[in-house]
Amino acid sequence: MRKIDILDFKGSYYDVGLAHGRMINQSLHYQSMLSGFKENLSLEQNTKEIKNTLKVFCPNLLDELNGLQEGLKYTESDALKLFGGYDMPILEMGCTSFITSDYYVRNYDFSPLIYDGSFVIQRHKENDWTCGNSELVVGRLDGMNHNGLTCGLHFVNNDLHKKGFIGSTIVRIVLEMCKTVEEALDLLKELPHAASYNYSLADRYGNFAVFEASPEKTNTHREKESLSCVNMFQTDKMQSYNRANVYSSLERMEALSQISKSQKPVREVHNWFSDQASPVFYTDYEHFFGTLHTVSYVPKLNKVLLTAPGDEPNEIIF
Incomplete structure (x- = not known):
């Protein structure tokens, strides 16, 4: 691995x-x-x-x-x-996130053959930085900026593929251009979307949301206590854009509902996500569905926990 x-x-x-x-x-x-x-x-x-x-x-x-x-x-x-991340073929990736007003925890599932395997920190000026797991060097699978804004992608469907930005470029643009969840939602409405993705969001002020985007229509999904996000749209307005088979996503949603009820601290949730016995950890690497990293962002503390399969968490504090 x-x-x-x-x-x-x-x-x-x-x-x-x-x-x-x-x-x-x-x-x-x-x-x-x-x-x-x-x-x-x-x-x-x-x-x-x-x-x-x-x-x-x-x-x-x-x-x-x-x-x-x-x-x-x-x-x-x-x-x-x-x-450049524009008008490109779409990679069908699996991702699972759990978000509260205090933290954002996420697994990324795909193939190690098509994986940068790089967590990139960019420091341009004093107190001006972004960080995140890269895709095709410039794009980000997930990340956080110096304002505490956190964003990650979740592939949903490629059936309506149109000319636009791929998901990892959209995440990078959001991290570069926005400070809060509300700013990110406004920008996501304006960007040209090449395929159907969820974009899970959190910020330093305790706001969190999921932006459901297809090339034809978009919607915002919010909850009061916590949000779970997988590879399907959850709102009634967007469910018709889901793939026919969302069994894995439904399984993960059920598992995440138990985490939501437990109100565990970020380190415990992170360890549960990265445990190979966890129902949200996958090992089908040959079929492009194996967990490649677990990452937790804590926007209020400028802190990141990052774990590769089988490793201990690496703590990064800005």
Whole structure:
């Protein structure tokens, strides 16, 4: 099982991209993964459209992509198509989150063959940072920023795939551009969504929500005490966009209902998520459904707990 590298970058967005690209050139895992993407995926996007869309929603990412391109010695076209996160094929990932006003706990389930295995910290100025588990270098599967805003993705369906941002790029844009759950909800309504995803959210002020997004329609799901989020839409307005088979999601929702009733502290919930005997921990790695990390974000304390399968939690405090 691939362990998780904690990468801590400082400097401008260009500097971070440059350093990250140079590091990737020394990584056999990254080189193998990216080579497979370039060979097996049809990346025929319009690079001018990618640049123009990023300029509208998150121009800092263009600076980072420029540095990444230089560090990798890629062409601008290859860098934009592979890492820009726009109009790309969708990866069908499994994810489970449990959120309260105090913490956000999450498992990410997929294949170790298509997994960055990197928890990236970016420090651009004093008290200006983001952190999170990366996908395709620039994207984030989940993360938190210096304002305490936390966001993670949950794949739901790919049947209505349209031109738009992939989920991990959307998470990254939210972390770059927003300070609170309310700001994130407003931005998520404006972004072009390529496929159906849940975006689970929490902030430093005790707010939490799940934004249900399809390319056609969106909705916001809230509860008073806690929220559980899996790979299906829960509100009546959005259930017609779910896949036909949501059995695994229903199983996890039932297990999470017991956690909701117990009101356990974050460390206990984190340990339950990362326990291989837990009903929310999966080991079907050959079929792209194995737990690759457990992460807990505590926005009020700027604290993160991160666990790879079989390891002890790694505590990171900002």
